[in-house]
Amino acid sequence: MKKDLLHIKREGLATADDLRGRLPDESTKKEGPYAVIECFEEIPCNPCVVSCRFDAILPFEDINDLPYVDFSKCTGCAVCARVCPGLAIFIVDESMQGEMGTIMLPYEYLPLPEKGEQVMARSRDGSELFPATVVRVLKGGKGKTALVSLEVPKESLQEVRAFSVIEDESPAFHSSETYDPDYESPVVCRCEGVDLNEIRDLIARGYKSVDEIKHRSRAGMGPCQGRSCRQIILNELARDAGVSLDEFEGGSFRPPASPISMDILAKGGEEDAENS
Amino acid sequence: MQKTADVAIIGGGISGLSIAFNLAQAGVKNIVVLEKNFLGNGATGRCGAGIRMQWGTELNCLLSKYSCEFFEQAQELFHNNIDIEFEQGGYLIGAGTDEEVEQFKRNVKLQNDLGIESVFLSPEEAGEIMPHLDITKIKAATFCHRDGHLNPFRTTEAYSEAARSLGVSIYEYTEVQDILLDGDKLKGVRTDKGDISAPLVVNAAGGYSKLIADMAGVDLPVYSQRHQIMVTEPVEAMQDPMFMGFSLNIYIQQVPHGSFIMGRSDDSEPTDLRLTSSWQFLEKMSETCTTLMPRLGQLKVVRQWAGLYNMTADAQPIYDEAPELPGFYHAAGFSGHGFMLAPVTGHVMSRKIMGEKADIDVSCLNVSRFKDGGLLPTESSVV
Numbered sequence: 081m082k083k084d085l086l087h088i089k090r091e092g093l094a095t096a097d098d099l100r101g102r103l104p105d106e107s108t109k110k111e112g113p114y115a116v117i118e119c120f121e122e123i124p125c126n127p128c129v130v131s132c133r134f135d136a137i138l139p140f141e142d143i144n145d146l147p148y149v150d151f152s153k154c155t156g157c158a159v160c161a162r163v164c165p166g167l168a169i170f171i172v173d174e175s176m177q178g179e180m181g182t183i184m185l186p187y188e189y190l191p192l193p194e195k196g197e198q199v200m201a202r203s204r205d206g207s208e209l210f211p212a213t214v215v216r217v218l219k220g221g222k223g224k225t226a227l228v229s230l231e232v233p234k235e236s237l238q239e240v241r242a243f244s245v246i247e248d249e250s251p252a253f254h255s256s257e258t259y260d261p262d263y264e265s266p267v268v269c270r271c272e273g274v275d276l277n278e279i280r281d282l283i284a285r286g287y288k289s290v291d292e293i294k295h296r297s298r299a300g301m302g303p304c305q306g307r308s309c310r311q312i313i314l315n316e317l318a319r320d321a322g323v324s325l326d327e328f329e330g331g332s333f334r335p336p337a338s339p340i341s342m343d344i345l346a347k348g349g350e351e352d353a354e355n356s
Numbered sequence: 357m358q359k360t361a362d363v364a365i366i367g368g369g370i371s372g373l374s375i376a377f378n379l380a381q382a383g384v385k386n387i388v389v390l391e392k393n394f395l396g397n398g399a400t401g402r403c404g405a406g407i408r409m410q411w412g413t414e415l416n417c418l419l420s421k422y423s424c425e426f427f428e429q430a431q432e433l434f435h436n437n438i439d440i441e442f443e444q445g446g447y448l449i450g451a452g453t454d455e456e457v458e459q460f461k462r463n464v465k466l467q468n469d470l471g472i473e474s475v476f477l478s479p480e481e482a483g484e485i486m487p488h489l490d491i492t493k494i495k496a497a498t499f500c501h502r503d504g505h506l507n508p509f510r511t512t513e514a515y516s517e518a519a520r521s522l523g524v525s526i527y528e529y530t531e532v533q534d535i536l537l538d539g540d541k542l543k544g545v546r547t548d549k550g551d552i553s554a555p556l557v558v559n560a561a562g563g564y565s566k567l568i569a570d571m572a573g574v575d576l577p578v579y580s581q582r583h584q585i586m587v588t589e590p591v592e593a594m595q596d597p598m599f600m601g602f603s604l605n606i607y608i609q610q611v612p613h614g615s616f617i618m619g620r621s622d623d624s625e626p627t628d629l630r631l632t633s634s635w636q637f638l639e640k641m642s643e644t645c646t647t648l649m650p651r652l653g654q655l656k657v658v659r660q661w662a663g664l665y666n667m668t669a670d671a672q673p674i675y676d677e678a679p680e681l682p683g684f685y686h687a688a689g690f691s692g693h694g695f696m697l698a699p700v701t702g703h704v705m706s707r708k709i710m711g712e713k714a715d716i717d718v719s720c721l722n723v724s725r726f727k728d729g730g731l732l733p734t735e736s737s738v739v
Contacts, residue, residue, distance in 0.1 A: 288529075292394050295401055295509040298613070303589055303658050332661070335633050339589060339656035345642035346653065 088120050093204055103238070104151035113156025113173035113182075117147050118204075118241070121166060128160040128169065161186055162224040170241065171227070174234050181237050182215055184229040192217055192226055193245055201230060202242040209240060269309035271302020279313055283320045290314060290331030300331070303339050357527060357549045362386040363709065364545050364554035366532050366568050368393075369400035370508070371687050371694050372560035373515040373526075374702030375709075380522035382706055387524045388554070390547060392531035396512035398562045400695060402663025404585060404607055404619055405511070406598050407696045408447040408503040409472045412463050412737040416672070417470045418716050419700045424502060426699035430511075434518040440511045441612055445596035447503035448477075448485055449737075450494035450648075452603035457496045459736060464498055474500035486599060488651045494601070505598055505609050508695060515698075532561075535572035535684070542572075542683040556709060558685045560701075563629065563664025565688035574678040577726040578666050578689040582625045584637040586660035588652070590614025599648075600739060606644050607739050616655060620644055621739050633660045665692040670732045673697065675704050676723040685709060686723060692738060 088094060104114050115136070117128065124143040136153035137160065161169040167186040174181035193199055193214045201212040212230040220226030232240050265277035274297045287293050290300070290313050299313060300306030310330060318325045363379060365372045368391025376389050391397075409424050411417045426433065427442050451457045460476060467474045475498065482497035483489055516526055527549070534546040535557065544553035559576070561568045569576035591614050598609040608618035620641055638660060646653040668674060668689035678684040687705050690697060700716065707714035725731055 287394075289394060291397070295396065296513070301587075301659065303656070305659065334659045334661055335635075336638065336657060336660070339658045340638075341654055341656050342588070342642035342646050343653035345638050345657060346646045348639050348643075 085120050085122075094118055094120060099238075101148065104149075104154075108151045109172075109174055112175045113158075113171050113184075114151055114154045115149050115156060115158070115160055116170045116172055116238075117149055117160070117164075117168060118170070119147055119164070119166060119168040121168075122146060125165065127163040127165065131159050131163045133157070133159065158184060158218070158227060161227060162218075162220075164225070167225065171229075172237050174237055179233055180231050181234040182229050183232050183237055183240050184216070184218075184227045185241070185243060186225045187228045187243075188220075188225060189245075192219065193228060198246055199228075199230065199243040200246055201232060201236070201240045202244060203239050204241045206242065209236065211246065212240070212243065268312050269297070269299035269302065269306075271304050272298040272300075274299040274309070276312075276316075279316055280320075283316055288317070289329065290317070293317075294331060305334065305337075306331070357530070357547070357552070358386075358388065358525060359550070359552060360386070360544075361388040361525075361552050361554040363388070363556045363558065364552055365389045365558040365560055366545065367391065367398070367560035367562055367565075368395040368516075368526060368528060369398045369560065369562050369694070370396070370512060370515065370698040371400075371562065371690070371701045372558070373512065373519055374698040375558055375560060375687060375705045376524045376526075376702075377515055377519040377522065378702035378706035379709065380519055380524050382710060384706075384710065385523065387519075388552060389519070389524060389526045390530050390532050390545065390552075391526070391528045394528050395516050395526070396509060398564070399663045399666070400508055400512055400562070402585070402661055403508055403692075403695045404505070404598075404609065404617060405508040405695055406447070406503070406505045406600075406607060406609065407442070408500065408598070408600075410447055410449055410463065410467060410474050410498055410500050410503060410737065411735060412459065412466070413733055413735050414466060414470065415716075415718075415720070415732070416735055416737075417467055417472060419697055419718075420693075421470065421472060422703065422716060423696055423699040427506060427511075428502075430514065434514050435521065436514060436517050438510055438514040438517060439507075440514050441507035442504055443506065443612055444502055444504035445598070445609075446485070446499055446501040448482055448489075448597040448599050449498045450482065450489075450599065450601040450604055451496045451498075452494060452601055454495065456603055460496060460498050463737065467500070472500060473502065474498050485597060486595060488594065488649050489599065490648055490650060493604070493648050499597065503598065505611070507611075511695075511698075532568065532571070535568070537573070537681075540681070542681055556683050556685070558687060558705065558709070560687045562688070562690075562694065563666050565666055565686065569678070569686070569688075572678065572681055572684050574680045574684060576674070576678075576686055576688060576723065578668055578674070579627050580629055580664040580666050581627045582630060582632075582662050583619060583621065583665050583692065584625075584633060584641070584660060584662045585617060585619040586638060586641055586657050587618075588616045588655040589658050591616075591655065601648075602737060602739060604644070604648065605739060606641075606648065608645060608649070615658075616652060618645055619739070629664065631662045631664070633662055665690075666694070667691050669726055670734045671738055672732050672735060673701070673721055674723050675701070675708065675718045675721045677708065679724060 171184035216229035265275035479491035671691040
């Protein structure tokens with residue numbers, strides 16, 4: 081990986097320096113919509129290049145190359161944004177008169193927001209910026225990511241990179257009230273195949289901690305040791321109790337940190353390496 | 357929280373819950389169970405959960421036979437629909453020394469005389485039951501098809517639900533901080549949620565039973581030792597019985613889920629109530645396991661944990677009323693077998709508390725035996 085991009089691996093965020101060369105000049109910006117590609121993953125991935133009908137993404141010499149846009153050719157058609165598996169392409173339009181422009185964002189959650197809905201615009205690091213109006217929704221499916229267009233002040237077009245729905249202020253969630261056995265429940269623990277209904281059911285029955293739910297459902301007992309389900313279960317517990325996540329302990333962490341075969345372990349290692 | 361109880365049971369593990377269930381079933385009202393964490397968080401939820409009737413002393417055979425028969429009928433006895441996953445794949449016990457071969461012959465004779473259907477096997481016969489066992493490592497084996505293992509979490513829930521439906525009050529996250537005395541008479545217990553006055557208090561605190569006895573100022577000659585377990589990734593069912601060896605120092609079972617769960621003893625394990633995990637265990641356990649069952653070497657270990665054996669000098673439990681403090685009862689010192697003994701623990705302790713005769717005479721399991729030189733013959737069939 082290029083040395084100047086290494087910090088992204090650690091921090092997960094692109095800086096202004098990283099984004100240099102990824103935006104058109106000021107006059108081109110006024111001509112029409114354009115694609116902003118914030119891809120820093122040097123991995124074998126090229127759907128954006130091959131999907132572009134205008135050859136507006138500079139050809140790759142190597143499949144691990146990073147994509148750069150030729151803004152003289154880009155029409156902002158959004159085909160590349162629909163196929164980018166990393167959700168790293170945004171379509172910006174600041175060609176209209178007035179203070180406002182639009183930004184089209186890839187969105188993988190359901191349900192999709194509706195046109196006219198107010199959502200919370202968020203920055204690259206996920207922090208809240210301001211409420212914004214949804215002006216267009218392109219549904220996903222057949223390998224294409226849904227795109228949602230927000231109306232945003234022009235000066236903020238390069239800040240907004242995500243949004244979240246604004247939920248009604250409602251009292252704490254009570255699992256027993258919404259338990260519906262016919263509802264196709266999302267999987268919480270992929271290792272052990274435990275779904276959200278089962279977790280909510282256990283919480284409704286009085287289980288109060290990650291460890292109790294782990295013992296009863298096996299969620300978190302698989303090879304990954306709860307790397308994804310632990311947080312989801314904590315969220316459910318906190319939501320049910322109507323308190324902050326901080327009030328809950330994360331449950332036991334058990335060694336070894338990742339699975340090791342007994343053949344390897346039996347060969348032995350250092351003495352006195354004790355951990356808790 | 358309630359202010360009074362007829363019986364206060366300290367410890368929401370399988371022993372305390374079984375005592376509560378048996379007392380309630382016998383008609384005792386106003387029973388409370390006090391658990392400082394959640395139910396089964398101690399040794400109950402950390403144990404291997406094996407159930408076997410193959411023992412070397414008559415008393416242990418009788419105690420475990422009672423328990424095994426209880427678990428066979430548990431669903432009806434509990435009146436609930438909780439599946440405790442009692443898998444009776446048998447216990448295959450391997451002999452590693454010539455002395456053990458002779459001992460096992462005597463054990464099988466004793467067990468058969470008591471109605472336990474165990475058999476003595478050659479290594480080849482053992483290999484037919486467990487094809488992945490390297491039979492050159494054992495000199496003989498015994499097998500009892502009614503032995504097995506169950507799911508400790510579900511068993512805990514089955515007991516607690518049954519006890520609750522009989523009116524038992526179970527307080528989780530409620531820590532006993534003191535035993536209340538009025539002069540030299542028992543008055544009740546102090547918890548972090550308030551005092552409960554109770555004329556009868558049962559110490560079923562497992563690894564922490566000595567701390568509870570100390571609060572009451574009574575002597576309980578037990579100590580707790582860390583024992584560790586590890587579990588592998590799940591694979592297709594390939595081992596029906598629990599395999600165990602005493603000189604071979606292993607117990608290993610494949611649970612219904614497909615994982616192999618195994619443990620061993622180590623005299624150098626700490627006795628200071630710590631529950632940390634050690635790399636030494638992972639290595640020694642893997643070595644022991646792959647020596648006996650080389651094919652399992654490819655399996656990956658996904659998790660290890662530790663629990664406390666509450667030990668006595670003769671590795672047998674203490675079922676008794678404290679001589680110094682009438683009304684204060686011990687159900688402690690299970691020495692690694694508290695889970696499988698839970699049904700009989702509940703039975704004999706409830707009868708003792710009610711002043712009635714139990715189906716099995718356990719008077720020799722008194723607390724005075726350690727002072728009087730009345731130690732029982734030490735059970736050699738332990739890991």
